[in-house]
Amino acid sequence: MPETRGLVLVVEDEPHIADLQRRYLTREGFGVHTESDGAAGLAAARRLHPAAIVLDIGLPGLDGISFCRALREADDWTPVLLVTARDEEADRILGLELGADDYLTKPFSPRELVARVKTVLRRAAGPPGEPVLTLGRLVLDPQRRTVLRDGAPVELTGTEFNLLARLMRHPGRIFTREQLMSQVWGYAGYRDGRVVDVCVSQLRAKLGDASPIRTVRGVGYGATDRPA
Template sequence: MTESRGLVLVVEDEAHIADVQRLYLAREGFGVHVETDGLAGLAAARRMHPVAIVLDIGLPGLDGIAFCRALRDAGDWTPVLLVTARGEEADRILGLELGADDYLTKPFSPRELVARVRTVLRRSAGPPGAPAAAVGRIGVDPVSRTVRRDGVPVELTATEFNLIAHLLRHPGQVFTREQLLAQVWGYPRYRDTRMVDVFVSQLRAKLGDASPIRTVRGVGYSAADTDA
């Protein structure tokens, strides 16, 4: 018997979509638990401690946005993959700002769903053997996966950590949004680059005036000492 890759919690109120998600994730070796209501899903997340959560935004009981907010407010940083309808762009951005790690827009390929789940799990583990790095008042430790501002830990999602760690490991180097999507997210360059801006904005808010992230107009982002 193949060893399980861990439990994925699927919170989806459309039964046919949930069944397909369960089938394809199970084929990849994941254990799968499905809830069709946001409140039941949140209770399951707290009870079962899944390795990842596939979360629909339009849920009864508790919508995906409120679900994500409650999860992060409780200090639970389980990777979250949002599932949204085409007309839910504002909710999708809000979900990312609240700590979701990625999103899929309906309709989507079940194979893409599985690939995205595997990707967010790889990002939560981080690259092997990555060195510690610091720029200005911000330092990252890849072993403990912590970021410190003036020596004080800052709570970040897995994706936020990987983005700031990548920039700090290459101080002064300017990355385009497409390069960051490829190197941090592992996505091809046709992906929506606005996601990079959302995560940069979130990092700046959490790091405050110590944030080393600099915008290079017309190009992208780099890390530079705030006191330089």
């Protein structure tokens, strides 16, 4: 059997959409396993340990939000790409707060779906050979994807880790929300900064008074080892 880029679990209750996702991902060299309801999808995630999960929010039985919550509560940080309807903005934000790594809004291009799966996997892998970053009381290891606060580990979602790493790589630099959406989430030209604000809020809650993140009103966010 030829080697694939990794297994992608697709959890989608609309058969034609699931089939479209499967076909396009398969063309790009991914192995694909599909499930049509949340409970079966969660069982498959625990059984198969996929490289990434494409997860519809509006699933029968166990919905995508509950699925994501159960996954993260079990300390499973498999990259999750949410698929949402346009009227599910609140659920989309909640999904990101629970640890989803990215999202697509229906209707979407299957080519964009494949590109976003590749992106979340690339972010999870990190650039090769990058040195450990230290800022204030934090130590971030890009290769092991670990963060230590005063020597103790801090559990972060994939996106939280990527945002913190982006800021720590450039201490003192201020990024606009639009820049962070492009560089961390991959949304070029996307101007709604609420997703960034949610992720920053979650990071600050987890890092406590060791958080290096500073807000510059009307501009964006940066990182510094100086006290707030």
